[in-house]
Amino acid sequence: MTAPERDLRLSERGDELRDELLDFMRTHVMPAEAAYEQHRHAGGPDDHSVPPVVEELKTEARRRGLWNLFLPAESGLSQLDYAALAEISGWSLHLAPEAINGQAPDTGNMELLHLFGTPEQKEQWLEPLLDGRIRSAFAMTEPAVASSDATNIQTTIERDGTDYVITGRKWWTSGAADPRCRLLIVMGKTDPDAATHRQQSMVLVPIDAPGVRVVRDLPVFGRHDQHGHVEVDLDHVRVPVTNLLGEEGGGFAAAQARLGPGRIHHCMRALGAAERALAMLVARAESRIAFGGPIADLGAVPNEIAESRIAIDQARLLCQLAARTIDLHGNKEAATLVSMVKVTVPRVACQVIDRAIQVHGGAGISDDVPLAAMYGWHRAMRIFDGPDEVHLRTIARRERRREPLLTEPGAVR
Numbered sequence: 200m201t202a203p204e205r206d207l208r209l210s211e212r213g214d215e216l217r218d219e220l221l222d223f224m225r226t227h228v229m230p231a232e233a234a235y236e237q238h239r240h241a242g243g244p245d246d247h248s249v250p251p252v253v254e255e256l257k258t259e260a261r262r263r264g265l266w267n268l269f270l271p272a273e274s275g276l277s278q279l280d281y282a283a284l285a286e287i288s289g290w291s292l293h294l295a296p297e298a299i300n301g302q303a304p305d306t307g308n309m310e311l312l313h314l315f316g317t318p319e320q321k322e323q324w325l326e327p328l329l330d331g332r333i334r335s336a337f338a339m340t341e342p343a344v345a346s347s348d349a350t351n352i353q354t355t356i357e358r359d360g361t362d363y364v365i366t367g368r369k370w371w372t373s374g375a376a377d378p379r380c381r382l383l384i385v386m387g388k389t390d391p392d393a394a395t396h397r398q399q400s401m402v403l404v405p406i407d408a409p410g411v412r413v414v415r416d417l418p419v420f421g422r423h424d425q426h427g428h429v430e431v432d433l434d435h436v437r438v439p440v441t442n443l444l445g446e447e448g449g450g451f452a453a454a455q456a457r458l459g460p461g462r463i464h465h466c467m468r469a470l471g472a473a474e475r476a477l478a479m480l481v482a483r484a485e486s487r488i489a490f491g492g493p494i495a496d497l498g499a500v501p502n503e504i505a506e507s508r509i510a511i512d513q514a515r516l517l518c519q520l521a522a523r524t525i526d527l528h529g530n531k532e533a534a535t536l537v538s539m540v541k542v543t544v545p546r547v548a549c550q551v552i553d554r555a556i557q558v559h560g561g562a563g564i565s566d567d568v569p570l571a572a573m574y575g576w577h578r579a580m581r582i583f584d585g586p587d588e589v590h591l592r593t594i595a596r597r598e599r600r601r602e603p604l605l606t607e608p609g610a611v612r
């Protein structure tokens with residue numbers, strides 16, 4: 200590692216924004232969680248209306264300059280700076296990321312539009328997204344095929360005169376149940392006879408285009424998210440060819456580009472969730488008395504507190520290193536580190552949240568505390584944006600090609 204690669208300090212602006220965001224979290228976001236949950240609970244699982252507190256928080260965050268921090272071209276921040284900010288937003292996953300316009304899947308979609316959109320596409324879709332007026336979804340995964348291998352995607356995008364006609368079925372299209380969602384970025388095949396990684400393209404599909412039908416919303420461990428994760432049927436959906444995002448056959452490469460920083464942003468937030476779980480674990484263990492003393496002194500709890508601290512700090516260092524590598528050398532150079540982060544951080548988050556659940560006893564698995572919902576989301580994270588095994592495969596391949604610093608005398612490679 201070179202000296203610049205080892206320098207994990209925040210910029211001055213990153214530091215200032217961190218202080219501002221912490222204050223916003225303390226004074227506005229954390230206190231708003233109760234109102235958010237009340238709205239969601241009152242509406243029931245089929246309700247996807249937006250709790251009013253979300254838009255109120257967006258206004259306040261914007262007033263404080265906490266807006267669009269995820270996109271270096273907009274914010275002027277590095278990925279390393281953003282890692283610290285995204286982590287803080289991860290303390291309140293339902294509210295803080297969206298309050299600062301840093302919520303998935305919109306951030307990844309905005310990155311795509313920023314990288315590959317035409318001036319007209321940017322005006323129509325990127326501007327309102329950056330302004331927080333609309334939301335969007337990314338439709339790649341399909342129920343009928345193993346979608347961790349994106350070359351399996353079956354949805355067809357056929358050229359017909361000046362239009363594309365799109366037919367297929369998607370699921371886990373996050374965000375498409377939100378009433379503010381206007382845009383689906385759909386991945387499908389434009390040329391099934393091309394080379395394996397040149398068959399796919401992405402097209403911009405207005406969610407109200409004829410032939411788009413939201414079939415159902417999928418729960419994550421029984422919980423329906425406000426913006427939803429939906430199954431969508433695309434039945435001969437017609438859009439003009441000018442809705443192609445990037446070039447024909449460039450969909451696979453664009454999907455990789457989207458998931459570089461996007462994957463690591465999820466992990467940065469997951470560190471915040473792990474920190475919150477550990478803080479809750481400690482507070483509960485110190486205040487709850489069993490067998491004559493605080494639970495914090497019983498059994499394996501002291502070790503679990505210490506192991507959690509070690510695991511979070513190790514995971515954060517890996518995440519910071521990956522962010523720094525993206526800043527210095529770009530997404531491609533950082534790909535293995537991003538895979539390492541994607542495997543490590545959700546595991547650590549799940550482990551720490553699980554320990555916090557255990558220390559909370561019955562309360563831990565109820566909805567009285569956020570731990571059960573946090574566990575569900577971070578367990579799902581081990582599947583979305585590439586299951587663990589796919590990333591492990593990437594890491595192992597790279598390792599097998601790596602020249603060791605020294606070789607064993609007589610070793611054959």
Ligand SMILES: Cc1cc2nc3c(=O)[nH]c(=O)nc-3n(C[C@H](O)[C@H](O)[C@H](O)COP(=O)(O)OP(=O)(O)OC[C@H]3O[C@@H](n4cnc5c(N)ncnc54)[C@H](O)[C@@H]3O)c2cc1C
Pocket residue numbers: 304336337338339340341344345346347348370371372373374419428579582583584585586588589592
């Ligand atoms: C909460 C959530 C949100 C999501 N949001 C979106 C979204 O917005 N847009 C979107 O398009 N998709 C989204 N997804 C879908 C997600 O990206 C896919 O579920 C994921 O890519 C896995 O695809 P699959 O479900 O088809 O699993 P499959 O491809 O069928 O894989 C199943 C399992 O097989 C194993 N496996 C796969 N490959 C390998 C390998 N190389 N080596 C060893 N084992 C392997 C793994 O254990 C894997 O979990 C979301 C999923 C969830 C859970």
